[in-house]
Amino acid sequence: MDIATLFGIIVGFALVLGAIFLGGSISIFVNIPGLMIVIGGTFAATCVTFPLEEVLQAFGGGARAFGIKKVKPQEVVSTMVRIAEISRREGLVALEKIKTENALLKKACQLIADNADPMLIRDTVMIEIATMKRRHNVSIAVFKRLGMYAPAFGMIGTLIGLVQMLSQLDDPKSIGPAMAVAILTTFYGALMANLLFIPIAGKLKARTLQEEVQLNIIFEGAKSILENNNPRLVYEKLSSFISPKERRSGGRQ
Amino acid sequence: MDIATLFGIIVGFALVLGAIFLGGSISIFVNIPGLMIVIGGTFAATCVTFPLEEVLQAFGGGARAFGIKKVKPQEVVSTMVRIAEISRREGLVALEKIKTENALLKKACQLIADNADPMLIRDTVMIEIATMKRRHNVSIAVFKRLGMYAPAFGMIGTLIGLVQMLSQLDDPKSIGPAMAVAILTTFYGALMANLLFIPIAGKLKARTLQEEVQLNIIFEGAKSILENNNPRLVYEKLSSFISPKERRSGGRQ
């Protein structure tokens, strides 16, 4: 579990609910038709914007924002240095035996062991990285769009409420409550966008950036192994991906 | 039919109509002059912004957002691997016989069969991709602009209504309904932008990205065939364009 994601959402909603309770009844903040317009409209517009499989993929990706599967860059660097040592001792063919969960690393090792053309290996790894980024960017784009449509449909709901209220201005006493209801959809849209959609898009982007670093370490490591650098220089180069603080604590091989 | 596009638009409008019905008569939401200003103004401004043939082309392209013509990347990869096998068995000249609906693939095969200079093939394919993107980007730009002009002319309509209402503030009773009418154009503009124009621009962009992947697979495949890689390595490289999940299910040749 990524505690920060869940913690932030719970604390955020708790604060809003607290402020509502302090000011009186919570029932005046519930308006089912308003909720339907904002939530329904937002998702309808998102379905028009993206192919269905991308919307579903994004929600799968959004769930990832709550999960934890972080690989520290130091570990990837260590792995690559270890592979460099193996390839030096036992030859490039030995890389075929490397066992790893990382699909890119596996593919790179296999291509190196196959003695493939360095240019081909380079192209393959770069396509792999671009494909990963494109897939993640789609999920990020879906949540960003949700974060744009939610306030827009909040405003549309408020406009509907205002038109209805203004066209039957008979009883001055009814203006206040009717306007309160009209404003509610704007409130729903702003809250959903700023506490759910936009932040989740941000978390997915942070994840993508971290994963990108990891893939770049593998890419640069594979390049060095192919050019037959010695493991110490491989470490020197790859350790540049780690922040200085963590570098020191990891020590030098 | 791309179900998501039509489904999203219908559900979105149904929700809005539902909220209007719940609040009373639907007739107070109909204002013909207001509709004319928003729709007419939006299209007039769009005609000034783009050459006429680009506007018409965009509407043709917009219709595409409702159609389905998706080619799965896996299929393009399989095609390229098959072509690689043919070219290996029967020589590059055999590519002239390849039959395909994809214009770019056809052109690439012909140029390879003609034994054209690799640099020329590369340039030709890259120009082809750039031309495709430029053509699609124009359609996307038209819908994005429609999505910007609609709320702007909605606001212009509201300003006209407000000025008219305020300049004849004789009867306090008429303020409400007059203001309701004035607000209507803002409502029209926001609804059209957020449920039609901006989402359709998004769908067209998603289509373009998918088509781009397809063209890139052809580009990278042709490059590999020219450099005479074996079909297995062509598959290794091109499969990097496919997401890991679909890769496994497709199996390895």
Next chain:
Amino acid sequence: MDIATLFGIIVGFALVLGAIFLGGSISIFVNIPGLMIVIGGTFAATCVTFPLEEVLQAFGGGARAFGIKKVKPQEVVSTMVRIAEISRREGLVALEKIKTENALLKKACQLIADNADPMLIRDTVMIEIATMKRRHNVSIAVFKRLGMYAPAFGMIGTLIGLVQMLSQLDDPKSIGPAMAVAILTTFYGALMANLLFIPIAGKLKARTLQEEVQLNIIFEGAKSILENNNPRLVYEKLSSFISPKERRSGGRQ
């Protein structure tokens, strides 16, 4: 005449005037001091933003948005293929005799005929394209800025009107008309920006993109001629700049 530009502006203003007439007198929408603040302020701020010669050049360029001087990409492709044929039959020196109105094409032909270094030809053509884009981008930037300053000075005018109205709230009856006048400048600014400045900036950009394609065809054609490709391959390559539909209709040489 580019009909779309003029047509759009006339239809747009006609719709707005129609809505005004429907609602009553047109005189309440005329406010000379308000017009002066919006138009004057917008142009004053533009003069501070750009050097005077660039503002004047932009207005010259803006007039271009109404004119028509479109060269179809197919024609440029045909011209380049014809030149390739001439250069093949009669040698590169024959290019000196080529007659054309296009300044870039003329320069390129001359440099090729002079037997200049390919690197120099490349640099010269690329500088020429960059200079064209820079010049056009200045005009586009001027109209974009006009489209940003107009609503800003519209708002400034409204703020002035509101302050004056609020500071002398003696007669409640005068509030309405005074506020109507205050709102007028916002209306002027929004209308000018969305029906004139932003759309014209868009049309100029569309023109620049079309001209860029044309220059790129010349650039790629000249490159191919220098590398002594045969005219058929020159056509194969350059036809990639044309959309598939127009390609077929043009036939193959």
Next chain:
Amino acid sequence: MDIATLFGIIVGFALVLGAIFLGGSISIFVNIPGLMIVIGGTFAATCVTFPLEEVLQAFGGGARAFGIKKVKPQEVVSTMVRIAEISRREGLVALEKIKTENALLKKACQLIADNADPMLIRDTVMIEIATMKRRHNVSIAVFKRLGMYAPAFGMIGTLIGLVQMLSQLDDPKSIGPAMAVAILTTFYGALMANLLFIPIAGKLKARTLQEEVQLNIIFEGAKSILENNNPRLVYEKLSSFISPKERRSGGRQ
């Protein structure tokens, strides 16, 4: 003096003052605490945003927006052609004697005369250009930020005024004037941003673009001289930096 800058600012403020006079007393538009919040807050936030020396440098740069020191691209081209002729007649060493006020040109001549490695000359000139752009971009960024903070602090001032007014709603008669005062800071912020800060940022950017062209002419000219092109071809290439109209009037050497 760059007349346009001063002219625009004076005309803009004159129009605003005119509109104020037409509507009554100018004294209702003066509010010292409001001015202090907008001006003080804007500059305070800018001091937090940029290192002090960059803020001071930007104001020096801002003054440049009023000065004139324009070098026409034609003149730079002529100079480079002249230098090409000298270097041809008298050898590259003769460039040491070239006298020029332009620091980059001086440095380039000296490096060429020193017979430095072409790669080093290229690197040096490109660093010089990047340093110039970075320095100017800082000044542009400062004015852009001023143009963003001014309306923000205008709104903050208005919020303070509104809270104060609303919390003591005893006398309905005082509402109008109190609200007028509250709105004033929004007016100050909008006026300063749109007539001073944003336009000056624009002028500085225009200057930077012009200077960049000049440096690029020197860069491309030096490259050509090193590659020992003849002066006529140097002119052919560099004249591409000039707009066609000015090219003709300058004639061909």
Next chain:
Amino acid sequence: MDIATLFGIIVGFALVLGAIFLGGSISIFVNIPGLMIVIGGTFAATCVTFPLEEVLQAFGGGARAFGIKKVKPQEVVSTMVRIAEISRREGLVALEKIKTENALLKKACQLIADNADPMLIRDTVMIEIATMKRRHNVSIAVFKRLGMYAPAFGMIGTLIGLVQMLSQLDDPKSIGPAMAVAILTTFYGALMANLLFIPIAGKLKARTLQEEVQLNIIFEGAKSILENNNPRLVYEKLSSFISPKERRSGGRQ
């Protein structure tokens, strides 16, 4: 201490407090639930947006905006020239003895002394620079986001207050004070964003740009030393990183 950062924040808040005092009691500007919603909501949303360690790292980085640790580019240039002289007199191996606090410079010297492949040195230094930029960009992004969430939660707080006020419109006298309280959260959000979060993000960016220049000087210096340029030419090249004014005052070696 970076005086400008602290000075700006103190002066900014002093001006705002001054304006509040002038208008009456400061107590009407204090609303604890409002403060909790704005501060709490902003931080909650930020915790959802970024991994926890990045938020903490950003606050560490934010503190840096108050500290001073500026290294003048002239000094870095002098250091690199000195190193060039040493490497010339005593050979590249002598660089191992260079003592410096700059981690990148140390690494570069060590790699040069180790006689590593120039390509490897280049890659290593570039990765190091990219890692530094990525780390700083995360901190900048956190503060930018804080600056976006603060006004958003300010608006959310105001919407809550408005709904509560409007739904119990019994006593007209209570409208004013209730609305004043509702507006307060918008005021909190705008003030925090424009006087703290956005400016600190700006200062961190300015720092990053300065540090980038420094790393680029080291990068270009190391390149020159490897290519065995003489110290005078190293100075000629690196001095291009310094603004002309400081260059002169520093003199020529």
